[in-house]
Amino acid sequence: MWGIVLLTLRVSGTALLLSTLIGIPVGCWLGFRRFWGRRLTIAAIYTGMGFPPVVVGLFVYLLLSRSGPLGSLQWLYTPNGMIFAQVIISFPIVAGFTMAAVMGVNPNLRQQLVSLGASGWQTTLTVLGEARVGVIVAIVAGFGAIISEVGAVMMVGGNIEGVSRVLTTAIVQFTRMGMFDMAIALGIVLLLICFLVNLVMLRLQGRYLDQ
C-alpha cells in the first residue's frame, strides 16, 4: 500500500515540478510579450488545459511503444513514461493560469519598474510576486489535474504491481475485482493527500489571499 502512495507522490510530484519549471516562465512570456502567433499559442494552451488525460495517455503510449518513434527510450510501463505523460497534462494548466495571473497585474506597475531602472528579470519576478495568489492557483490546478487522473497513468504505466501501480489505477483494479472496501480506503488516502497538499499551497499564498 505504501509503495503505491510513495509512487503516486513521486510521479505526480516530479511531473508537477517539471511542468512548473517550464510552465511559469512560459506563462509569463505569454502574458508579457506580444509576438506573431500569440493568439494561436494561447488557444493551444487553452485546449491543453481541458484536454482529456486518457487521450494524452494514448498519444504518449503510441510514442513510447516498441513500434513508436520514442520506443528506444524504453519508458513505456515505467514511472519515467508516466511522468512524461503527466507533464504534458499539467504544463498547459500551469502556463495558462500563470499567464492569466500576470496579465491581471496592473500594467502600470511594469512601466514604473522599468522607469526605476529594473532589469527584465527583476520586473518579471516582481510581477510574479504580485500575482502570487494566481500563480499558486496555477500550481494547485496543475497538481489537481494529475494526481486525480487515471487514463494516462493506466495506459502508459500499465498498473504493474511494484513498478507502476499508483493510487488511481489501484482503485480501478480493486473495483473491478469487487474489493470495494480496498478501493474506498485508497480513495480516502488520495483525498487526504490532495487536502494536505492544498493546505500547504494555502499557506504559501499567505496574507496575499486576504488582500
Added chain:
Amino acid sequence: MAKRALILFILLGLALIVAAGWGGTETLILATTTSTADSGLLDYILPPFEEAYHCRVEVIAVGTGQAIKLGRRGDCDVILVHARAEEDEFVAQGYGVSRRDIMYNDFVIIGPPDDRAVISEAASAAEAFARIAKAEATFVSRGDNSGTHLKEMEIWEEAGLTPTPGEDKWYLSVGQGMGETLTFANEKLAYTISDRATYLSRSGGLDLVILFEGDEILLNPYGIIAVNPELHPHVNYDLAMAFIEYITSYDTQLMIAQFGVEEYGQPLFYPNSLEFWQNQ
C-alpha cells in the same frame, strides 16, 4: 403560425421518443467476465433472445470477482462466469440458484515466437511454467483474481512455484482484463496465459503465438447462475430463467459451437450443457 406548428411538432417528436423508450421492453442485467465479453460471443447469441422475449440484455463485463460481487449484491439478474469453485460457493451460500453448465473452452500459454524458455517442448502446463521461471523469461499475470488468474495460480502451484511480483523481476502482475493483458504482453513480447477465445479474436494484431496447449488442467468451463430472488426480490428472475433455458437449449448450443469457425478456422467455445449432451 408556422413557429407554433414547429414547436408543437418538436414536442410531439420528443413525446414519441420518450414513449418509445418507456413502454414494453424489459431489461435483463447480465454480469459476466471481460474475457467472455471480449470474445464477441454475446453479440452473437443475445439478439435472437432479445427479439424472442422483446427485451434488452444489459451486459456488464467486469472481472470475475466483481461479477460475482454484483450477483451477491443483487445488482444484476444473472451471472455468467468461469470459476467453478467460486460458482459453487455462490450457490452454497444462497446467493444464486439454478446453476447450469453452458460451455467450455481452454486456456493456452502464449509467448514470443522465439520461445526462449523453450516451453513448446514441455510435457505439461506445469512444466511449461517451470521452464519460464527457470529462464526468468518475462511472464505477465492478470493479477486480478479472475478465472484466468486463478487458473494461472493453479498451474504455478502444480509446478511447486510461487512467483512474487516485485521480488521476481520477470513476473509482472498488471491487475487488468484479458484484452489489456494481451496488449501489454505483446508490447513486452512476454509469456502469458490466455483463454483461447480472447487470444484468437486478437491474434491478427499480436506478435505472440500459442506455444503450449492441450493439458487437461487448461480446460475452462463456463457456468450460468440466476441471482436468488428470495434474497433480492427486485431481480428479474423470470427473464433470468428464460435466458438460462435459452442458452442451454440445444439450438443455442449449436450456435455456440459454430461461433468463430468461419473467422478463425476453429470454434472459440465448445457446448457443454445438459440438454446438449442429452441430444447427442
